Amino acid sequence: MEVLIAEDEPISRRLLEVNLEKWGHVVVACNDGDEAWERMKTPDTPRIAILDWMMPGVEGPELCSRVRQLDHGKLMHLILLTALEKPEDIVRGLEAGANDYITKPFEPLELKARFKVGLRVIELQDKLIQAEKFRVLTQAAGAAAHEINQPLTALLGTADLMLLKMSEDDPNRESFETFQKAGERIREIVKKMKTIREVVTRPYIQGIEIIDFEASSGE
16 A cells, blocks of 8 residues: 655654555655645545644645545545644544544554554445445446337337348348347347446557446356
8 A cells, every 4th residue: 555654854754664664555755744735636646644743834734624625635544643642632633634643752553553444444435435336337227228128129129020021032131130130239238237246347449448248247
């Protein structure tokens, strides 16, 4: 997991880096609040951040407040690093948008435990987002399948009727057979649209991914 840290004190910043890297994380280190804000306001910023409360430029609580105004910021997990221990200070930090806090000087075990909580929160967020995407997709696919089925049934019925009336050597027969086969293929796809079990995509053109209904239906 990539993690952003904002800490102006070199030793404290280095301790954070060493511990997080030792636990297998990639660290994006910022020396002050202004540098952190420039990084955090971009959509590709790390999902989890440890922010010093008092540092040059934008301070930790203000960073939390700004980030929460961003669309991607609503899904970030923000931990304040602070020497303040009064309940009213902690409440102020949490009300500004922080998810958690760690007091300075921090204990590595506490940092690790609180960081793991953040990772679990992010994992749960991602699962909820995927579940909602799946719900919306299955509803849309079901509605689309219903709308397609009605005209498709009429088209296939017409093709079947015309083929029954045509002689084997009719010059138009091949065209209607092609039309019939295409309709049957559409019917198969519509059936799979109504039985989606998971969302599986495949490359299309220019980097666009499209849903693979056959793989998504689990058939």
